[in-house]
Amino acid sequence: MHQRSIYQKFRGYELLDKKRTEMALQAGEDRAILLGLSMMICSVMMYFLLGITTVRSYAESVWTAETVCTVLNSTITDDINCSYSCGVECWRSSKFPCLQVFVSLNASGRVALLSHNEDTQEENAECFYVPKCQRNQAVMHALIVDISERMRAQQQVPCFHDPLERQEAVLLTQRYGPGAVFQSLFWPSCMLAGGLLIIFMVKLTQYLSILCEQIGKVSK
Ligand SMILES: *[C@@H]1O[C@H](CO)[C@@H](O)[C@H](O)[C@H]1NC(C)=O
Ligand SMILES: *[C@@H]1O[C@H](CO)[C@@H](O)[C@H](O)[C@H]1NC(C)=O
Numbered sequence: 001m002h003q004r005s006i007y008q009k010f011r012g013y014e015l016l017d018k019k020r021t022e023m024a025l026q027a028g029e030d031r032a033i034l035l036g037l038s039m040m041i042c043s044v045m046m047y048f049l050l051g052i053t054t055v056r057s058y059a060e061s062v063w064t065a066e067t068v069c070t071v072l073n074s075t076i077t078d079d080i081n082c083s084y085s086c087g088v089e090c091w092r093s094s095k096f097p098c099l100q101v102f103v104s105l106n107a108s109g110r111v112a113l114l115s116h117n118e119d120t121q122e123e124n125a126e127c128f129y130v131p132k133c134q135r136n137q138a139v140m141h142a143l144i145v146d147i148s149e150r151m152r153a154q155q156q157v158p159c160f161h162d163p164l165e166r167q168e169a170v171l172l173t174q175r176y177g178p179g180a181v182f183q184s185l186f187w188p189s190c191m192l193a194g195g196l197l198i199i200f201m202v203k204l205t206q207y208l209s210i211l212c213e214q215i216g217k218v219s220k
């Protein structure tokens with residue numbers, strides 16, 4: 001009688017223990033699924049934020065053909081007005097020298113103005129480089145002179161042009177090249193794959209444990 005009650009108590013503990021383990025497992029699985037789902041949601045958001053800006057910019061850019069450009073000359077022309085922020089709703093004007101770089105395209109022999117990238121081209125089609133506007137004009141001047149000398153020292157540079165010639169200007173670099181587009185799609189894809197893998201593993205473990213239980217029942 002006494003022995004039996006001890007046995008029952010022990011059995012009770014064992015059952016309770018089993019239940020606790022099951023609950024802990026369940027909580028762990030829930031957390032893993034939650035992690036997997038948040039990784040998937042995060043990756044979709046990254047696709048939208050990174051992918052759409054870079055892919056769209058890359059797809060819309062007309063400067064798609066790469067060639068070699070021969071630098072003809074690199075000269076500083078006139079000053080360009082710009083404005084910089086000096087606090088909330090406060091703007092002051094400053095100016096920077098405009099650098100013009102003429103190149104000749106190796107592909108066609110056409111002479112064109114060179115721009116640093118799509119951003120520079122949008123901001124000022126005449127100048128090779130548009131520095132960030134600031135009060136200190138000497139700093140901007142020194143920067144432009146340095147770039148000018150570097151361009152002069154180079155005879156040939158790789159450059160991007162519009163094969164259909166809708167845009168006459170040529171670019172030295174693409175804002176988002178194929179490498180940037182690849183990266184902006186690669187990392188979200190990794191995260192999506194990671195999230196899917198976690199959920200797949202959890203589901204697989206659940207399926208296997210159910211299978212084990214059924215085999216256990218059958219063999220009994
Ligand atoms: C630079 O070269 C272009 C094209 O040959 C020419 O039109 C321009 O006048 C030249 N600029 C200077 C300052 O020599
Ligand atoms: C640039 O600003 C100066 C005054 O700071 C003004 O006299 C000049 O006309 C401006 N130039 C252009 C192109 O807006």
Ligand SMILES: *[C@@H]1O[C@H](CO)[C@@H](O)[C@H](O)[C@H]1NC(C)=O
Pocket residue numbers: 068106107
């Ligand atoms: C430039 O073009 C010429 C023929 O037009 C070609 O022989 C040469 O290899 C080209 N240079 C480069 C660097 O592509």
